[in-house]
Amino acid sequence: MTERTNQQWLTALQGPDRDEALADLRTLLVRGLRYALASWPNVDEATVEDLAQDALLRVLKGLDSFRGESRFTTWAQKIAVNVAFTELRRRRWQDISLDDLGASQDTDFMPDTLVDPSADPEKQALQRTLLDTLSEVIATELTDKQRQALVAVRIHGMPLAEVARRMGTNRNALYKLLHDARQRLKKRILAQGLSPQDMLAAFEP
Amino acid sequence: MWMKQSLNKLRQIVRKMFSNHPTPSDVALDREMLRKMIQEIMSTRPDEIDCGECFEELDRFAEMKLAGKNAAEAMPLVQDHLDRCANCREVFEALLAALRAVA
Numbered sequence: 300m301t302e303r304t305n306q307q308w309l310t311a312l313q314g315p316d317r318d319e320a321l322a323d324l325r326t327l328l329v330r331g332l333r334y335a336l337a338s339w340p341n342v343d344e345a346t347v348e349d350l351a352q353d354a355l356l357r358v359l360k361g362l363d364s365f366r367g368e369s370r371f372t373t374w375a376q377k378i379a380v381n382v383a384f385t386e387l388r389r390r391r392w393q394d395i396s397l398d399d400l401g402a403s404q405d406t407d408f409m410p411d412t413l414v415d416p417s418a419d420p421e422k423q424a425l426q427r428t429l430l431d432t433l434s435e436v437i438a439t440e441l442t443d444k445q446r447q448a449l450v451a452v453r454i455h456g457m458p459l460a461e462v463a464r465r466m467g468t469n470r471n472a473l474y475k476l477l478h479d480a481r482q483r484l485k486k487r488i489l490a491q492g493l494s495p496q497d498m499l500a501a502f503e504p
Numbered sequence: 505m506w507m508k509q510s511l512n513k514l515r516q517i518v519r520k521m522f523s524n525h526p527t528p529s530d531v532a533l534d535r536e537m538l539r540k541m542i543q544e545i546m547s548t549r550p551d552e553i554d555c556g557e558c559f560e561e562l563d564r565f566a567e568m569k570l571a572g573k574n575a576a577e578a579m580p581l582v583q584d585h586l587d588r589c590a591n592c593r594e595v596f597e598a599l600l601a602a603l604r605a606v607a
Contacts, residue, residue, distance in 0.1 A: 331602030495546035
């Protein structure tokens with residue numbers, strides 16, 4: 300493959316004989332994605348090529364937004380990996396609705412089973428108190444949306460983008476929503492005189 | 505009933521063996537998740553960046569990392585976001601793997 304500077308890439312991809320540059324970039328994205336997607340099960344060569352094709356189109360559409368702060372190929376691979384993960388996550392979660400994940404008001408978020416039966420009685424009592432506090436602040440401080448998002452993301456591991464799509468919002472706005480939720484919870488917990496160290500130490504394995 | 509239960513158990517084990525990505529399943533909050541959740545809540549800071557802002561910087565961050573420079577120190581908010589956001593961290597690690605492979 301021809302070595303190109305960032306400027307050469309940009310010129311070549313937008314020039315009259317862009318076929319060679321396109322083919323080179325495509326090859327690069329396919330090779331990168333093979334490694335990037337190694338931990339995904341059931342991703343065959345055809346899938347990798349399809350994803351690379353989608354990514355290639357995205358890269359070409361976004362050329363104007365390349366700020367030249369990294370090598371062009373690094374930037375292109377970043378976009379490719381993101382396109383691929385977004386799509387694979389979408390497929391993986393496509394049949395799951397937020398309702399399936401059950402995050403209604405009356406869900407017991409902090410069941411007693413979280414108390415460690417092997418801990419000494421004093422520690423168990425502390426754990427129970429902390430769980431009650433957490434349940435209470437989650438139930439009273441958060442909006443339904445915040446609670447639903449927290450359960451989907453934190454407990455079920457649903458990707459942010461997938462939760463966002465189902466809630467009719469976008470990933471960045473959802474991050475902000477969850478950040479605000481954490482901020483509120485933290486404030487309330489601190490107001491109860493509990494330190495982060497106490498909280499974590501109580502559930503130390 | 506017991507057959508269905510053991511089948512589900514088996515499914516979970518197989519999933520765990522073949523993937524480190526979370527799958528939709530009937531998970532419940534366990535103690536480890538609780539610890540992470542507490543950690544997340546208590547380490548919340550006002551100046552966090554969101555996924556989009558992190559992604560903007562990710563190519564530069566990855567190159568610094570691969571060059572053996574202290575990316576975390578140069579871009580602390582990106583590092584902070586990656587520490588918090590499993591989705592972005594996954595993408596970042598996959599990007600490193602891709603960059604290392606085609607370097």
